[in-house]
Amino acid sequence: QMQLVESGGGVVQPGGSLRLSCGASGFRFRSYGIHWVRQAPGKGLDWVAFIWHDGDKKSYPDSVKGRFNITRDNSANTVFLQMSRLKAEDTAVYYCAKASGMSNGYMDVWGKGTTVTVSS
C-alpha cells in the first residue's frame, strides 16, 4: 500500500526556519516526483514545491522561491522541505503528494499533513 507520512511541523517565530520530512513506502520511490502542497486555515490548496524523481530539478512558485528548498534522499525514501525566513502567511497544513510521473503528473497519493504555525 502506497503511503506518505509527513513530520517536522511545529510553531516557529517569524523569520525562523523549519525542516519538514516526508517518508514514503509501498512504491518505487526513486521513480516518481514529489510535491509539497499547503493549505492555510480555512483556505484552498496551494502548491509550494516539486522535485524531480532524481532530485536534479526543482520548481517553486514565486511566493516561496528563495526561501524554501526541496531535497530528497532516494536511499532513505524521504523528501525534505527546508523553510527559511518564515512569514505569518506560511502558516498552514503542509502535505506531501506523490506525482504520477517522474517529472510531472497528477497527485495520486497524499500524506495526512503536518501543521506549521508561524507566530511570535
Next chain:
Amino acid sequence: EFVLTQSPGTLSLSPGERATLSCRASQTISSNFLAWYQQKPGQAPRLLIYGASRRASGIPDRFSGSGSGTHFTLTISRLEPDDFAVYYCQQYGNSPEWTFGQGTKVEV
C-alpha cells in the same frame, strides 16, 4: 500566470441530486492535463479524476469528468451522503507550474 476559476463557490443540493461543478482555465490546458480532488474536513485531498475524464482507482462511477481546452466539468450523477465535501480542480499541463482552483463546496 495560470489561473483556474471554479464555480459555483458553494453548491447546495440534496442526496440523490445531480451535481455539476465547473473549472475554467485562463489558458488552454495542454493535453487536457486536468485533475479533480475531493477533500473532507480534517482530511487530505483524494484524487478523483485525472486526464480530465479518467477515474482514479476505486472511485465510483457516479463521478465523471469532461471537458477540454479551457473548460472542464466534474459531475456527480446522484449525490450520496459521503459526497458532501470540497472539490478542487488542478492543472498539470503547464509544468513546472502546478495550479489549483479555489474549490467548490458541495453542501446539504
